[in-house]
Amino acid sequence: MRLDRLDQDLIALLTEDARASYAELGARVGLSASAVKRRVDRLRERGAITAFTVRLDPAALGWAVEGYVELFCAQSTTPGAIRKAVARFPEVVDASTVSGDANAVLRILAADMRHFERVLEQIGAQPIVARTRSVLVLSPLLRRTAAPRPD
Amino acid sequence: MRLDRLDQDLIALLTEDARASYAELGARVGLSASAVKRRVDRLRERGAITAFTVRLDPAALGWAVEGYVELFCAQSTTPGAIRKAVARFPEVVDASTVSGDANAVLRILAADMRHFERVLEQIGAQPIVARTRSVLVLSPLLRRTAAPRPD
DNA sequence: TCTGAAACCGTTCCCTC
């Protein structure tokens, strides 16, 4: 996908404030409101922008414990099966299949340590899961969104 | 922090469309537009909502390779030092210190495998980094934002 | 907490380059 300088600037501005008006965005990048709308619509159509959303603070919402969980599954477990098994847990906010000895890595938010432990148990009890290995997040250092790739 | 049902509903709606008008949000939850604005402003002030932002598709933006990197550092390396060392890389989109044998876990986006390799080398060459261990993401299964915690 | 009014914005259409 071809993103020119204006697209990149618009994405950067929207990353910081997704509720900015088209007129304001236009003033910042040197376009009219209607031109900005056209470009933003196009970025959505082409899939670069998948949604306008809010960034939430897990701690402020009562999620005090965060951790990464590696999933070890029986041989030839499909990604779809893993997805199905973990998607039922709202505590799982991120999941990917990975290379290496684990089959998948999950990121989990829990209200407290007991809650984390309980979720871990329930995930470990899924038929497709042979065992898990988890690490707790001690302190978040950085949290960014993907930036447009500079060419 | 105390979030009532209305706050939770508003957060859920904004998570799906952060550009929804206050009038529309109000129609969905049964409030007037001005009442909705007051609540959203309060959620921002209290830190539950930290920003309105866009969700971007890394692949559509040209980031084809994603991986997790565990960082092993010299004893008594501070979180601040790790943060400083990794924040300079725009490819690092997520970083946290963790429990266990590694000191930190990073999530990295790269344009391609060569790029990933190069970033990994550069991170490994930082003075505070003793060694790294990385896994590649094969396929993303799930990507959510933290939801309000049901009481 | 609600209402109302002025300012502002999203959206569309048409024109120009």
Add this chain to the structure above:
DNA sequence: GAGGGAACGGTTTCAGA
């Protein structure tokens, strides 16, 4: 193809009751 500008209807915002 892309941008500018105008016009309309809806929205935001704030004051006042």
